[in-house]
Amino acid sequence: MKHINVLLFDDFTILDALGPAEVLARLKDHYRLDYFSPAGGEITGSANVKINTKPISAIARHDILLVPGGFGTRTLVNDPGFIQALRDLAQKSETVLCVCTGSALLAKTGLLNNVKATSNKIAWDWVTAQNSQVCWIQKARWVADGKFYTASGVSAGIDMALGFVADRFGHDAATEIARSLEYVWNSDKDHDIFG
Numbered sequence: 001m002k003h004i005n006v007l008l009f010d011d012f013t014i015l016d017a018l019g020p021a022e023v024l025a026r027l028k029d030h031y032r033l034d035y036f037s038p039a040g041g042e043i044t045g046s047a048n049v050k051i052n053t054k055p056i057s058a059i060a061r062h063d064i065l066l067v068p069g070g071f072g073t074r075t076l077v078n079d080p081g082f083i084q085a086l087r088d089l090a091q092k093s094e095t096v097l098c099v100c101t102g103s104a105l106l107a108k109t110g111l112l113n114n115v116k117a118t119s120n121k122i123a124w125d126w127v128t129a130q131n132s133q134v135c136w137i138q139k140a141r142w143v144a145d146g147k148f149y150t151a152s153g154v155s156a157g158i159d160m161a162l163g164f165v166a167d168r169f170g171h172d173a174a175t176e177i178a179r180s181l182e183y184v185w186n187s188d189k190d191h192d193i194f195g
Contacts, residue, residue: 016068069100
C-alpha cells in the first residue's frame with residue numbers, strides 16, 4: 001500500500017488538500033492518507049477547518065506527497081526552514097501532487113527548474129515570480145512532468161487527482177471515482193477556461 005503524505009500549513013485552502021484527498025481515498029486498497037505539518041499539531045485551514053497533524057519527522061514512507069496552496073503560501077515562500085523541509089520531502093517522494101499556489105512553494109525549492117508546471121491563474125503573476133526557471137504553462141488545467149503534477153486553482157486539484165488516477169489505474173477507474181463523487185471531471189488537462 002502506498003502512503004500519501006499531505007503536507008499542511010496554517011491558512012491552506014481546504015479544497016486544495018481535501019478535494020484530491022477524497023479522490024485518492026476512494027482507492028483505499030491502494031493508498032493510505034496521513035496529514036503532516038513541520039512540527040505536527042493542529043493546523044487551521046480556510047473556512048476555519050482544523051486538522052490534527054503529525055510532525056513530518058513521523059513520515060514512514062515517501063511514496064506520494066500532496067501539497068495544497070492557500071494564503072499561507074504568501075509567507076511560507078520566504079521561510080527558508082519550510083522550503084528546505086519541503087525540498088527534502090519532495091526529493092524523497094516518488095510522486096509530488098501540488099495544487100494551486102502550492103506550486104509557488106515547490107518552485108522556491110528549485111526542484112521545478114526546467115520542469116513544466118502550472119498554478120492558479122488569479123495568482124499567476126505572484127506564483128511565476130517566485131522562480132523564472134520553471135517552464136510555467138498558463139493554459140493548463142493541470143500539468144504532469146516526470147514525478148511532478150501541478151494543478152491550476154483550487155477545484156483543478158480534483159481534476160489533477162483524477163488524472164493521476166487515470167495515469168496509474170486507467171481512465172475508467174478515474175471516471176468511476178468521479179461518478180461516485182457526482183463530480184463532472186474536466187479530463188482534458190490542456191483545456192483551462194480560466195487560463
